[in-house]
Amino acid sequence: MSDSNKSEPKKLDKQIPNNVISISSGLCKADSCRSKALRAEFCDTHFTWFKDGLINKNGQKVPDFDKKHYAWEASHAAASKKKTA
Numbered sequence: 001m002s003d004s005n006k007s008e009p010k011k012l013d014k015q016i017p018n019n020v021i022s023i024s025s026g027l028c029k030a031d032s033c034r035s036k037a038l039r040a041e042f043c044d045t046h047f048t049w050f051k052d053g054l055i056n057k058n059g060q061k062v063p064d065f066d067k068k069h070y071a072w073e074a075s076h077a078a079a080s081k082k083k084t085a
């Protein structure tokens with residue numbers, strides 16, 4: 001009696017090129033944003049949001065987004081007011 005003939009899963013010899021680099025879709029990954037991703041998979045605006053903690057790295061709004069967004073808009077409004085002197 002021989003038990004050596006176990007059924008082996010057939011290995012498919014897939015040819016995976018070494019030079020495949022995982023490229024993102026090229027779009028901003030913030031919720032419902034269709035802008036082109038420019039930095040860290042976010043568009044310009046959402047990258048700022050991410051930096052300022054309005055959204056997490058997955059592009060989802062943080063729990064206190066409303067509060068932060070309010071502060072963010074206020075600070076940006078102040079900044080743009082300065083510009084138009």
Ligand SMILES: [Zn+2]
Binds near residue numbers: 033035042043045
């Ligand atoms: Zn965006």
